[in-house]
Amino acid sequence: MLRRIRSEQLQVGMFVARLGGPWINHPFWRARFLIANEEQVRQILSAGVQEVWIDILKGRNLAAPDTPGTPDTAEIPDPVPASALTPDPMDPATAPQLAATLDAEIVRARELLQSGKAVIGSMFADIRMGRALEVNGALLLVDSASRSLSRHGQALLALARLKARGDDNYLHAFAVCALMIAVGRTLGLPDDEVRELGLAGLLHDIGKLTLPAAPAHKASERTPEEEEIYRRHPSAGYRLLNEARLYSNIPLDVCVHHHERVDGRGFPYGLAGSELSVHAKIGAICDAYDSLTSSRPGHQPWSPARAMEYMAVRVDTLFDRRVFKAFTRTVGIYPLGTVLRLRSNRLAVVCAQNEADPLRPKVMAFYSVSQSRPTPTELIDLRHSDETVVAFENAADWGYTDEQLMEMYATVA
Ligand SMILES: [Fe+2]
Ligand SMILES: [Fe+2]
Incomplete structure (x- = not known):
């Protein structure tokens, strides 16, 4: 049972289930721990954490009655609001980037793709082995992708679309990450949300790693049983991220809702239109585009223009109109390389x-x-x-x- 309290109410003996505030910036953002001494309380306060969720079954409860208006107990915490992520002005990820020519940026994007492969590869391997999810490397990759897109808006997108066999999981994750960052920027979303969108792109299909290979990777002609298993991957991913204590709205939301469709015919919950966040709608469009233009067993890659045409005629049934418009502004009606x-x-x-x-x-x-x-x-x-x-x-x-x-x-x- 979780209870939200103000940080100054923290006491030794309480079990911290989650910290509020800028989760990426403070030193405990993945931690669940018992407060063992006053020093830990001081560290939390000095990290600027405003509120904390304590697990009152695992540690001490707040003895005194809470002040009026303070949130009370809740069985499931609300995810940290996206606005809690604050960009650091000294962070190279948010520092201004000089424009680069397309060919120069393609060279750098190629290196980024290569180095990211090791980071994401080991993250995925950890998941397969049942080890804890570690996303620090993924965040660095998101920041590098952001910088690349700042230098040239198209280089990384064009490159990430070129898939080599055998790297499907990673390259798809990376391509969706780059697309989501780019679309988030086109929509004018704040930098902190765009950063979370990038992370969401990398993690959106992480639930597939828990599925048997066939249903996870077949593009067509799944048996009904395989389809049923395949449709579990959004919820499986959501559970993985929760177990990893990644209490961050956007990756969780995109992970569980990227196969929802605006007409309510998607899965796993059949949510429609306004029930879906803009982040989930961005995830759905970027994921669909990259899947259509990728080569997978039983599916020849479509040209980017064919994928755009296919998606355009499904606006308002499968895809959100406003987000698709932003998507076309981002990649072009005829994307680079068409x-x-x-x-x-x-x-x-x-x-x-x-x-x-x-x-x-x-x-x-x-x-x-x-x-x-x-x-x-x-x-x-x-x-x-x-x-x-x-x-x-x-x-x-x-x-x-x-x-x-x-x-x-x-x-x-
Ligand atoms: Fe998926
Ligand atoms: Fe996907």
Whole structure:
């Protein structure tokens, strides 16, 4: 049984179940512990923690009656409000970043992806082994991803979409993390919420690690039994995060609700529209986009433009309209790396968005369909050209990999 008290009411012998306030910033944020001495009380007070949840079954209760208006006992604590996360002005994560060119940032984003793999890989391995979840490394990764997106808004998103086989869990988590940070920024959410969104992206599917491999990773044609098991992963993830004492609203919310849909036909609870938070709606859209554009067993990756089109026609049934609009502003109606067929019957790859006119991005023409051969590349700004888009294409159908296309467009944007 938990009871919320003010920090100054803490006494030796009380069992701290959770600390309120800026959970990431204070030194005890993952801890549940018995207050053994006055020094611990002083540390909590000097860390700026305003309120504390004590477990009155495991430790001493507050003897005196509480002051009027003070929250009373509650069986389940409310998650820490997102606003409790305060950015540190000295933190490089929140310090201003200098803009970088796309090709320069792709190089750095590649290194980030590589180093993040070890961090997240060991976090996932711990979960599989039943060890405690440790998210400090994940938070550092979120901050690095944020800095990358500050230097260039597209490099990390373009790179994270290119998936290598065998790294599915990690790369999906990382891609959703990057997308959620980027969409949170487009929506103008405060930095502390955006940071939690990033963490939510990394952790959203963590419940899958507790499932048998087949239902967790099959993209299609799950048997009814496998589907039933698969649908447990949001709640399993929520439980894992709670067990890890990650009392943070946004990761918990996104973890449990990222498969909910605005028409109420999602799972696990069938929540609809206003019952879902903006964070859960961001999670749903970023997760769906990355899943559709990824290669998984039984599912060929869709081109980013095809995924955008698929999602656009499901706005108001599967996806929230306002968040999807922000999503399209973030990645583009034709995301970077999309292959388009132009009126001149040439293929061109999208190199840069035109924010004012998202249907007419900057493209690099590289292949003649009528002559069935590559052509000298030509950079075209579709806003100032007679060329128009007649269709979007799948790069693989023309023998090009996403990596090859990236080499082509990265240097010109
Ligand atoms: Fe999921
Ligand atoms: Fe996912």
